Amino acid sequence: MSEITKFIKHHYRHFNAAxxxxxxxxYVDHLNNGGKMFVTIAGAMSTAELGLSLAEMIRQDKIHGICCTGANLEEDVFNLVAHDFYERVPHYRDLTPADEAGLLSRHMNRVTDTCIPEMEAMRRIENEVLQEWVRADQAGERYFPHEFMYKILLSGQLEKSYQIDPKNSWLLAAAQKNLPMFVPGxxxxxxxxxxxxxxxxxxxxxVHTVRTGIEYMMELAEWYTNLTKDSSLGFFQIGGGIAGDFPICVVPMLHQDLQREHVPLWGYFCQISDSTTSYGxxxxxxxNEKITWGKLxxxxPKFIVESDASIVAPLIFAYVLGW
Incomplete structure (x- = not known):
């Protein structure tokens, strides 16, 4: 047993820790029983540098598909090429509106305690992806948002600009695996x-040079149907919102709208959430509410860890990886 796993098992005995x-x-049991795992990523986990553990999960085939927000898709690449220009603001709770306006004037876009530099990150990647958008548009080709990002990363054209160790970019790891990905909204x-x-x-x-929502759901439906012929697929949800709700709905859609009666339900479910249980x-x-919707x-097996995903997800990944 690894040192991190030993520590977790010894100290994490009750409440959210348990x-x-x-x-x-x-998660480990599901994989050991021949299952696959689907991970959904909400919030600003790429800016939180989840790639430090998530990339290795992808490389070691502990993750078999991802659904993420557009922000998480792009922010991993922003961090890859502009990390040295980011600024951390540990006292962000004390910022005044004037302080925030000062960050704006410097083109520093704040995400909690971290400022993303517009010119070095956002505009830098815009210039690269625009060339791909225009090329596809002129050629009459259409691709999903993640496919454009895969193309850019796999071309090697950004390598000279890397400012972190590329092994810590989860999107680069996904591109190298050609990991199935879905980016609603x-x-x-x-x-x-x-x-x-x-x-x-x-x-x-x-405008449809970039394929989006409904086509993503259609792709997800066929991928889920084919994969679950041979394997149970688990659902590991980081945060809430569209990154989680969009893909989990594919199962009731397959059953109720397409009448595919033999498609199995999700075989495992875990959510890391800091959203308190509330009405609606x-x-x-x-x-358990998801049982009534035909999702679970x-x-x-159902789990919910009510805590900060930037703390919890790396610990769970470390446990699964045997670190």
């Missing part, structure tokens, strides 16, 4: 906004 252990062991991300602007300005003539909240709903079964 839930973390149960969820991590459940990409339009509200920085690059999605930029793409809309380039469509309006006429740089991109055909998806992010704060307890796992009565006997599906």
């Amino acid at each position: 839930a973390l252990v149960d969820a991590a062991q459940g 990409w339009e509200d991300a920085t690059l999605g906004n930029m793409y809309a602007g380039h469509c309006i300005s006429g740089d991109v003539k055909k 909240s998806y992010s704060g709903a307890v796992p 079964g009565e006997k599906t």
Whole structure:
């Protein structure tokens, strides 16, 4: 047993700590029983540098598909090429509106305690991906948002600009594996906004050059149907929102709308959430509520760890990796 796992098992005995252990062991058991795992990533986990552990999970085949927000898709690459220009603001709770305006004037976009530099990160990647958008548009080709990012990373054109060890980029690891990925609601991300602007300005003539939501669901439906013919697929959810709700809905859609009666339910479920249980909240709903929607079964292993994902996810990944 690794040192981290020993520490966790010895000290994490009750409450959310015990839930973390149960969820991590459940993840290991699911894989050991021949299952696959689907991970969903909400929040700003890429800016939190989750790639330090997530990339190795991908390389070691502990993750078999990902659904993430557009922000997490792009922010891993922003960090890859502009890490040295980021600024940490540990006293962010004390910032005044004038302090925030000062950050804006310097083109530093704050995410909690971390400021993303617009010019070195966002505009840098915009220039690269715009060339791919225009090339595809002119060729009459269409790709999903993650496919454009895969193309850029695998081309090697950014390598000279790397400012972190590339082994810590989870998106690069995913690209190298050609990992199945789904990015619902990409339009509200920085690059999605930029793409809309380039469509309006006429740089991109055909708005559907970038494939999005409904087509992602169609791809997910076929991928889920085919994969679960031979393997149970688990669902590991980091945060809430569209990154989690979009893909988990594929199962009731397959059953109720496509009448695919023999497609299994999700075989494991865990959510890391700091959203308190509340009325009408998806992010704060307890796992059993999902039984009523045809997403999980009565006997599906279910876990919820009510804590900060930037603390919990690396610990669970370390446990699964045997660190």
